[in-house]
Amino acid sequence: MASASFLPPRRTIPFPDRKVVTMAEAASLVPDGARVAIGGFANYQRPMAFVRELVRQRRRDLTVVGTVSGIEVDMLAGAGALKKVETSYVGLEKYGLARNIRRRNEAGTVEIVDYPEVLSFDRFRASRENLTFWPSAYLGGTDILTHNPDIKAFDCPLTGRKLYAVPPADPEVVVIHAGAADEAGNVLWPSRRLMPQELDLDTAQSAEMVIVTVEKIVSNQFVRRNPTLNMLPAYRTAAIVEAPCGAHPTPTLGRFVIDDAHMQAYVAASASDEAFDAYLDEWVRGTADHAAYLEKLGAAHVMRLQEIATI
Amino acid sequence: MSAATIPEIITIALAKSFADHEVGFTGLVTGAAAMLYGTSIPLAAMMFAKLTHAPNLTILLAGWSHNPDLASLAALPDQEFDSTLLDLPCEAQTVRYPGQFSFKRGHVDFGFSSGVQLDVTGSLNSVVIGDHARPKVRLVGPILQPEHMTIFRREYVMLPHHTARVLVEKVDYVSGVGYPGGLAGRAALGIPEGGPEWVVTPECIFDFDKEAGRIRLRSIHREERRGELAGVTGFALPDLEDAPATPEPTAEELDLLRRVVDPRGLLLGRAPEH
Numbered sequence: 127m128a129s130a131s132f133l134p135p136r137r138t139i140p141f142p143d144r145k146v147v148t149m150a151e152a153a154s155l156v157p158d159g160a161r162v163a164i165g166g167f168a169n170y171q172r173p174m175a176f177v178r179e180l181v182r183q184r185r186r187d188l189t190v191v192g193t194v195s196g197i198e199v200d201m202l203a204g205a206g207a208l209k210k211v212e213t214s215y216v217g218l219e220k221y222g223l224a225r226n227i228r229r230r231n232e233a234g235t236v237e238i239v240d241y242p243e244v245l246s247f248d249r250f251r252a253s254r255e256n257l258t259f260w261p262s263a264y265l266g267g268t269d270i271l272t273h274n275p276d277i278k279a280f281d282c283p284l285t286g287r288k289l290y291a292v293p294p295a296d297p298e299v300v301v302i303h304a305g306a307a308d309e310a311g312n313v314l315w316p317s318r319r320l321m322p323q324e325l326d327l328d329t330a331q332s333a334e335m336v337i338v339t340v341e342k343i344v345s346n347q348f349v350r351r352n353p354t355l356n357m358l359p360a361y362r363t364a365a366i367v368e369a370p371c372g373a374h375p376t377p378t379l380g381r382f383v384i385d386d387a388h389m390q391a392y393v394a395a396s397a398s399d400e401a402f403d404a405y406l407d408e409w410v411r412g413t414a415d416h417a418a419y420l421e422k423l424g425a426a427h428v429m430r431l432q433e434i435a436t437i
Numbered sequence: 438m439s440a441a442t443i444p445e446i447i448t449i450a451l452a453k454s455f456a457d458h459e460v461g462f463t464g465l466v467t468g469a470a471a472m473l474y475g476t477s478i479p480l481a482a483m484m485f486a487k488l489t490h491a492p493n494l495t496i497l498l499a500g501w502s503h504n505p506d507l508a509s510l511a512a513l514p515d516q517e518f519d520s521t522l523l524d525l526p527c528e529a530q531t532v533r534y535p536g537q538f539s540f541k542r543g544h545v546d547f548g549f550s551s552g553v554q555l556d557v558t559g560s561l562n563s564v565v566i567g568d569h570a571r572p573k574v575r576l577v578g579p580i581l582q583p584e585h586m587t588i589f590r591r592e593y594v595m596l597p598h599h600t601a602r603v604l605v606e607k608v609d610y611v612s613g614v615g616y617p618g619g620l621a622g623r624a625a626l627g628i629p630e631g632g633p634e635w636v637v638t639p640e641c642i643f644d645f646d647k648e649a650g651r652i653r654l655r656s657i658h659r660e661e662r663r664g665e666l667a668g669v670t671g672f673a674l675p676d677l678e679d680a681p682a683t684p685e686p687t688a689e690e691l692d693l694l695r696r697v698v699d700p701r702g703l704l705l706g707r708a709p710e711h
Contacts, residue, residue: 170518178524194580217577220467224577231575238575240564240612242583244541247534263541264587266626267560267614270579273569288627320518321501324533378520384516433520 134256138298139335139338139362145311149416152337152365153179156299159187159209163250163295163329164315165302167322168219169389171194171379173303175372175416181205182411191295193246193325197376197392200224203236203412204402210236212295214243221389225396240270245292247325253332259291266290300333302326303373303437304358305381306385307366309342311348313358316380318435336362339369341381369416371428380435388423438695441686443658444705447637447693449686450656451482451593454635457491458540459546462589463518464581465499470597471551472513475635477704478595479549480507485690485699497538498522500581501531513659513703524538526692541588542681547634549580554608555594557651557652559633559645561586561706562608567609579612586613591634599638617652640666642683656683 139155153176156162166172177198180188185207190199192213199216204226209326216224216238230236231426234381241249245262252260259278265271266288271279278291290366303324313330315323330336339359343366372379375385375392397406413419441449453460460590461483468552483496486579498505498518504525505672511577514521523530531537552561553576561582567573585592596603613632616623623632636643636652646657652678657663665676688696699705 149616161698167518170516185685213578215578219517222468228575232572233512234571238578240579242579244534244584264628266628267611267617267623269611270581270583271567313490318523320530321521328534348482378578380525383519395450427676435520437500 127259132256134334134433136334136416137309141335141419145366146309146343147365147367149175149179149339149367149369150178150183152339152367153185154184154187155335155337155365155419156180156188158185159189161189161191161298162269163191163297163298163300163332165196165300165326165329166198166373166376167217167325168194168217168220169384170195170322171303171326171373172198172376173301173369173372174194174198174201174374174376175369175419176301176337176367177201178305178410178413178416178419179340179405180193180207191249192298196224197352197389200226200396203227204231204396204399205406210239212239212241213247213346214241214246218389221393225393226402227398237316239274241274242270243293247328248327249292249295250328250332252292253296254328255415256293259293260402261289263287263289265292266369277385280336295332297333299335299337301310302330302338303339303369303378305341305347306344307338308344308349308360309344309366311338311360311363312346312356313338313340313343313363313366314349314352314355315357316435317334317355318380320379330362335364337365337367339367339372340361341370341378343368367377370432371420372416374419374428376421376432381433383433385431403431438688438691441691442705443639444473445686445691446658446683447642448481448485448705450683451637452489452595453549455483455486455494457493458493458534459491460495460497460544462497462500462545462548462550464543465514467515467552472515473705474595474597475549475551477513479593481694481704484690485694488697498527499535502527502609503529503531503537506529507616510703512528516549543588543590543630544590547591547593548585549593549595549597550585550613552582553595553598554603554605554615555614555636556605556608556615558617558650559594559613559652560608560617561594561613561634562610564585564610564612566609573637574667582613583592586615586633587631589631592632594633594636596636596638600669601638603636603671616645616647616695619648623652640669641680654680655682658683
């Protein structure tokens with residue numbers, strides 16, 4: 127299908143008129159049926175406070191495009207907010223299978239589109255480079271092809287080699303959780319980081335509507351003292367929400383470790399629709415906002431999850 | 438010295454199959470039996486190889502920590518990206534994709550993977566049991582299996598359980614491609630290289646007649662289990678009578694393994710005796 131323009135529109139969903147917004151305002155930027163990418167990796171540094179707000183607002187029919195998915199997708203599935211996920215993995219790693227999405231996929235109410243892990247990263251690189259597909263040489267013989275009509279075989283126009291055109295990730299909205307941002311919307315990445323934090327950058331650069339939840343809003347002077355850590359300058363962000371411990375129960379590198387007890391409670395609650403509904407009633411719908419959620423967790427509990435990365 | 442355990446027998450067999458200057462990739466698999474076969478045995482085998490015939494082998498732990506100082510650990514980390522691994526001394530940390538190496542240029546010589554089903558062609562499944570749209574059991578997904586079985590130069594499939602439900606005639610979903618139609622079949626699929634080299638289970642090691650595209654029994658760990666093997670395998674074993682024993686490690690090898698590679702039993706010590 128020919129397109130009149132080759133650059134993506136800067137704004138498909140109206141941005142808020144100020145950068146720093148409430149979680150409720152930020153979540154309202156994600157309409158029902160939206161195609162969303164959620165930052166983090168497996169069960170690390172997921173913007174869970176944002177995900178919980180989507181559940182509170184009873185969002186429906188979301189498609190999540192991911193790489194290695196975990197609790198963020200499982201919670202949306204268990205809340206009835208998820209229509210489809212495109213990813214290479216959905217699970218809770220050492221905590222086992224993601225039981226909410228498993229149950230709903232087996233019942234036919236949530237679709238899972240499988241991609242190989244490296245290609246799931248490449249799909250975001252394709253979006254980042256504004257490519258219409260990513261070429262792959264190694265999909266032949268897999269049932270990934272059998273069940274994904276969006277991947278098309280073609281012959282390399284230069285060498286004749288058999289290749290597959292894999293669609294880009296192309297999320298409409300991206301949400302990530304980071305350490306710090308200023309009121310203008312400049313976002314600082316941690317100086318020591320791992321793959322999940324670096325992949326967040328590819329995720330953030332794959333869309334125009336980028337929402338960032340942060341541990342803390344800092345001054346513009348603080349940003350200016352650390353300009354090489356500003357990997358997402360203000361013109362790249364649409365909304366900033368201050369959400370301390372906002373990835374809970376997943377960890378935030380250098381800030382909080384994973385909440386092992388809460389993960390286990392989550393897994394136990396995922397055993398049935400009824401038990402999970404009770405979990406959501408208690409922890410998500412039963413808390414008015416992220417502040418109320420932290421209040422319910424309790425200061426002593428949250429403080430024990432702190433990590434000291436540097437002294 | 439006590440007799441070699443099955444994890445020790447497998448470790449030495451694997452170690453001897455690695456060449457110097459190779460790069461070996463292992464994920465960080467969780468769950469006791471899965472971790473032993475998916476992570477601990479591969480790590481012990483690569484460390485043993487580095488101490489013997491392959492000093493320049495590179496260990497890629499969790500796909501990103503190059504030649505980590507495992508001796509400094511009190512326990513194997515159970516999360517790929519938590520601060521235990523961040524602070525584990527190593528020669529290089531891959532924090533970006535793409536980073537220090539390229540998957541697609543074949544920089545990984547061999548990898549280790551697992552799955553819920555493996556079939557006679559060597560194809561692997563970790564996606565669904567039953568129909569894909571309405572599965573009987575939905576599993577985690579293909580993860581890195583498609584890459585392990587194609588752009589890694591060879592693959593060791595590590596199966597912690599040897600049952601007829603795991604080792605099947607045909608997988609329900611191909612997430613990692615074996616040798617359907619043999620090497621010619623693979624070439625026709627556009628994947629002229631890579632593929633499973635061995636399939637390692639608590640009972641035996643399989644390899645492949647790659648021309649024919651068919652799995653075959655390479656060796657059996659315990660002679661007394663030979664008679665039981667057909668009953669726990671979901672495909673025919675025409676080589677059952679002739680398959681040799683997996684070589685027993687020598688006293689020197691066991692000593693090096695126990696005293697130097699794994700002195701605190703971090704890797705193989707938790708091994709459940711078969």
